[in-house]
Amino acid sequence: MTTNIPGRVGYDSMREYMQILEERGLLKRVTGEVDLDFEIGAISYRSLVRNGPGLLFENVKDYPDMPLATNIMYSLDQLAVAFNGERDWVALEERVHEGMRNRLPSKISPTGPVKDVIIKGEEVDLGMLPTPLWHELDGGRYIATTAGVVTIDPQTGAHNMGQYRSMIIDKNHTTVKIMGDFPVGSPPPQGSNYGGASDRSGAAHVLENEAKGLPTPCAIVLGMDPLLVLAAGTAVPTDANGLAEYEAAGAWAGRPVDLVKCETSDILVPANAEIILEGEIVPGERHYDGPHGESSGFYNKNYECFVFRVDTITHRTAPISFGLICGRIEDYPRPLMRSGSILNTLVEKTGYTNILEVHFPDAGAKGVIIIRAKIDHDGQPKEIMDAAWEHLSYRWVIVVDEDCDVHDWNDIMWRVVSFAEPEQHVYLGAVLKRPLGRPGEMDFIPPSRGMGIDATRENKITEFPIPAPSKPTMELLNKVGKRWEELGLS
């Protein structure tokens, strides 16, 4: 393991990352026996809402030899380790943006630890992997709750790795749940839900192959390092190298991602992952998936999903499984995965370059966004809200001034209660559109109408002038921030 190289993370795999977490008290081993059926999900949830450590379940009932990790990439402390960076959301967001712009080419190796054990054909049995029933009403065991589903664009040859969940159907089949309904014969999806032209590219690959009667080679990567997980859940635009997610993750990590070729296809997968499921998405077949507890905080409906036939499993010696309980609150850094994409989408679509930050707090998917902007005229916050409702489908939109810390609910609420006259600055929003017109994208969850709060004070015309806030100005805070290290406060 390489440590303490500036700008480079201190790990090359999920297990090395977990080792650092443990050394810093950010991961605990659970040695008591736990049940896959609901218990692991409930323990993970209870610990998550208490901002608890990462958990490594070492004694999973019926699986004495295969531990399962949860909650390892949620807290700011954990993410500072993941990025070898500052404990600061804004600084980490900047790292994400920078890495998307300037990627680091991957390294391709002849073999790697993920090939330690190779299981083929009749020997393949997904039952060998501890896969929880995460929520009490789930329709099945979800194996890929934090995984990368890798496919190749049949036209360009570019790889795509998307984070799409999979429910186990039988010993060698799973669903691949790419959001939306894609009946056999439907056209490839256009556009994106969270921003970025390549969002849900996996579905386009499958549907293009299927139109020609062809299967889609596919690999599901389980147990990746946290920056690869982040890349899989983010709409990373494709580029000429065709390895977009791997190369964004490499740039974030400050070292190339090491890749190896699959046994059964040309798909490249991370050499240091724990487990790879290889096979094909079967043309002309669909299988129900769900219900499943979702990031909206509700169970979703059953989708008719693509069917993945697993032909080969490769894994490290003594592999570690990794998964998450999905709900209103989840084990992944939503602010990093989504906010960057939402900001890009909003600025690009509205031309409001004075929008500085968009924050997506843990209030459930499609719940609320906070928009931080440099307001230059009275009424502009309402214009920004209207633009947000036109282009996104978040219910609540709260607009705050440039000097607000959008990661601090108390700062936001202080502005709401101090600067928003209910009659003048609280608005009923538009009736929300389905995300980009793809029917069935989200289950219908009321309320369907947004609400907007103008919690700004800059350039606002009010009956009585708003007194100057006593908080230090951003300029002053940035100035002292530069002295942090010198003052021994880092």
Ligand SMILES: Cc1cc2nc3c(=O)[nH]c(=O)nc-3n(C[C@H](O)[C@H](O)[C@H](O)COP(=O)(O)O)c2cc1C
């Ligand atoms: C933990 C997690 C689970 C997700 N599960 C799904 C899913 O099951 N289906 C889906 O379509 N998108 C899911 N997403 C969102 C996609 O991963 C995201 O839109 C990503 O950009 C898709 O990759 P792509 O842009 O390469 O298509 C999930 C995101 C996260 C962070």
